[in-house]
Amino acid sequence: MEPSSNSAPGSPRPEDIKAIPVRHPGRWVTVAILAVLVAMGVHAAVFAKVQRGNSSDGRLQWDIVGKYLFTHVIFEGLKVTIELTVIAMVIGVVGGVLLAVMRLSDNPILSGISWVYLWFFRGTPVLVQLYFWYNISYIFPPTTNGTHKTLSVGVPFGPEFIHFDPNKLITSFVAASIGLGLNEAAYMAEIVRAGLLSVDYGQTEAGQSLGMSRFLIMRRVVLPQAMRVIIPPTGNETISMLKTSSLASAITVGEVLLAAQNIYARTYQTIPLLTVASIWYLIVTSVLMTGQYYVERYYARGRVRELPPTPWQRIKGLVITRHALPPAAVDLEAVTGVGLLGGPSKR
Amino acid sequence: MTQPMVLAENVHKRFGAVTVLSGIDLEVQAGEVMVIIGPSGSGKTTFLRCINHLEQVNAGRLSVDGELVGYRESNGKLYELRDSEVARKRAEIGMVFQHFNLFPHMTVLQNIVEAPVKVKKVGRPEAERIARELLSKVGLGDRADAYPSQLSGGQKQRVAIARALAMEPKLMLFDEPTSALDPELVGEVLDVMKQLARDGMTMVVVTHEIGFAREVGDKLVFMDGGVVVEAGDPREVLANPQHERTKAFLSKVL
Numbered sequence: 001m002e003p004s005s006n007s008a009p010g011s012p013r014p015e016d017i018k019a020i021p022v023r024h025p026g027r028w029v030t031v032a033i034l035a036v037l038v039a040m041g042v043h044a045a046v047f048a049k050v051q052r053g054n055s056s057d058g059r060l061q062w063d064i065v066g067k068y069l070f071t072h073v074i075f076e077g078l079k080v081t082i083e084l085t086v087i088a089m090v091i092g093v094v095g096g097v098l099l100a101v102m103r104l105s106d107n108p109i110l111s112g113i114s115w116v117y118l119w120f121f122r123g124t125p126v127l128v129q130l131y132f133w134y135n136i137s138y139i140f141p142p143t144t145n146g147t148h149k150t151l152s153v154g155v156p157f158g159p160e161f162i163h164f165d166p167n168k169l170i171t172s173f174v175a176a177s178i179g180l181g182l183n184e185a186a187y188m189a190e191i192v193r194a195g196l197l198s199v200d201y202g203q204t205e206a207g208q209s210l211g212m213s214r215f216l217i218m219r220r221v222v223l224p225q226a227m228r229v230i231i232p233p234t235g236n237e238t239i240s241m242l243k244t245s246s247l248a249s250a251i252t253v254g255e256v257l258l259a260a261q262n263i264y265a266r267t268y269q270t271i272p273l274l275t276v277a278s279i280w281y282l283i284v285t286s287v288l289m290t291g292q293y294y295v296e297r298y299y300a301r302g303r304v305r306e307l308p309p310t311p312w313q314r315i316k317g318l319v320i321t322r323h324a325l326p327p328a329a330v331d332l333e334a335v336t337g338v339g340l341l342g343g344p345s346k347r
Numbered sequence: 348m349t350q351p352m353v354l355a356e357n358v359h360k361r362f363g364a365v366t367v368l369s370g371i372d373l374e375v376q377a378g379e380v381m382v383i384i385g386p387s388g389s390g391k392t393t394f395l396r397c398i399n400h401l402e403q404v405n406a407g408r409l410s411v412d413g414e415l416v417g418y419r420e421s422n423g424k425l426y427e428l429r430d431s432e433v434a435r436k437r438a439e440i441g442m443v444f445q446h447f448n449l450f451p452h453m454t455v456l457q458n459i460v461e462a463p464v465k466v467k468k469v470g471r472p473e474a475e476r477i478a479r480e481l482l483s484k485v486g487l488g489d490r491a492d493a494y495p496s497q498l499s500g501g502q503k504q505r506v507a508i509a510r511a512l513a514m515e516p517k518l519m520l521f522d523e524p525t526s527a528l529d530p531e532l533v534g535e536v537l538d539v540m541k542q543l544a545r546d547g548m549t550m551v552v553v554t555h556e557i558g559f560a561r562e563v564g565d566k567l568v569f570m571d572g573g574v575v576v577e578a579g580d581p582r583e584v585l586a587n588p589q590h591e592r593t594k595a596f597l598s599k600v601l
Contacts, residue, residue: 203450205401206450208434209401209437209441209442210466210510211435211437211438211439211462211466211467212434212466213466220465224452225452
């Protein structure tokens with residue numbers, strides 16, 4: 001590993017090159033322009049006052065934002081937003097995997113069903129789909145059976161299997177979960193399909209030659225490798241779903257946007273409350289992005305010889321190498337490296 | 348007369364309009380090593396892939412250990428086999444690929460125990476014991492926990508051989524196992540294959556390694572244009588080829 005060992009024996013290692021770096025005057029101009037723009041933005045957002053009625057007031061009214069940011073009503077709404085996102089994504093991912101496998105299957109009936117599903121759910125706006133689910137009892141009106149209303153599922157003109165009251169079963173929350181989830185499944189199906197197709201066909205053949213069944217090859221060989229391609233856009237979809245779930249406010253689901261709307265409908269403090277909702281969306285998105293980073297790292301195992309250190313490991317590494325180890329030992333560590341998933345490497 | 352392990356009778360294979368195999372007749376007895384050589388496009392790899400039904404034969408009969416590949420015969424009619432029946436037959440035939448096709452998301456040990464545990468339902472501790480034995484047999488006893496990306500090409504191919512052997516196959520197929528390797532790494536893979544041949548494994552090997560054919564082959568087959576041009580004892584065929592096409596090919600590779 002010593003570079004001098006490659007050159008002729010006896011010739012001393014030359015000194016490191018000390019050259020004058022290229023100057024970048026354009027960067028300073030850019031920085032100056034940016035600084036002015038940022039100062040304008042901060043002034044407008046924080047310091048500037050406007051005349052509202054008899055009093056002068058901050059443009060974004062941060063005092064009101066602060067007052068509502070941690071209120072119980074907003075937290076309740078945030079809880080519903082997160083529940084809705086999680087449920088819709090679970091339906092979306094499970095449905096997406098099923099649809100993708102169906103689409104790629106040899107069975108023309110299965111791939112046909114999958115195609116029609118995608119055509120329908122990607123071809124209509126999700127807001128309209130939500131309205132449909134919310135008004136499902138308009139399409140399937142319950143028949144009054146004595147005192148309670150029922151709807152039954154069965155073969156047309158044949159036997160009926162299940163009876164239920166649609167107004168009780170399909171609450172607005174259930175309607176939103178189903179609507180967002182089934183719509184998401186159509187998009188996830190394309191993502192999963194791209195992932196499955198990205199895995200080399202030799203992997204399938206290796207599984208086949210070992211006597212593995214199609215299902216086993218899919219579950220143990222192809223899908224885990226497809227995950228590397230599937231995860232990043234799925235993270236994207238999750239973040240997107242978090243925000244799309246705000247559409248559920250249109251069918252009276254009490255998520256964070258509706259919670260904010262309910263307050264400003266009373267107080268007319270529209271902008272500060274929308275700011276409150278936006279701040280919470282930003283916070284949850286940041287958490288999701290961090291989670292995505294670690295999930296991606298996990299599925300990269302075996303693909304790269306050594307995983308790059310996490311930001312946390314990088315900070316720890318800096319502290320330890322700077323303070324605990326002499327320079328020679330640092331070099332040694334760079335050569336030995338850290339094995340996969342942080343374990344010591346075997347060489 | 349003993350039943351041949353592989354019996355090909357007038358086997359034809361087409362890909363669309365292209366005929367790749369036009370009438371292959373071959374026989375491999377149990378315990379024999381058959382080496383198939385020939386220029387690229389001669390159909391040798393396709394023939395090998397037909398043996399474990401990665402490709403479907405269009406005409407003629409191909410059987411392994413007395414059973415037709417891919418079909419069941421009853422009352423003079425052929426019935427296509429179900430996926431599960433094909434899988435059961437493939438489990439008895441080991442295959443080694445040119446590009447290894449190891450599972451990159453599994454460690455070496457996981458690669459080897461996967462099929463015995465999930466397909467043959469061998470207990471995991473038992474499967475791991477066998478896997479470690481096989482690994483030391485191919486000279487990689489210390490790399491059980493490595494991922495394939497951390498191995499050299501020769502090491503990967505030796506793991507692939509161990510993975511196939513873990514299913515205790517009655518027949519091993521090798522599809523140009525050394526063609527993707529650096530010249531320096533070819534020897535270590537051939538050594539493992541030679542040992543396997545000495546242990547009595549029935550093998551069909553598609554390769555360009557003439558030395559291997561001469562040393563361990565019981566039968567050498569030269570294919571070109573989808574037919575067997577010449578077949579016989581490797582030492583005789585190599586020293587005294589009868590056919591012009593064989594002479595021309597050998598003069599280039601020897």
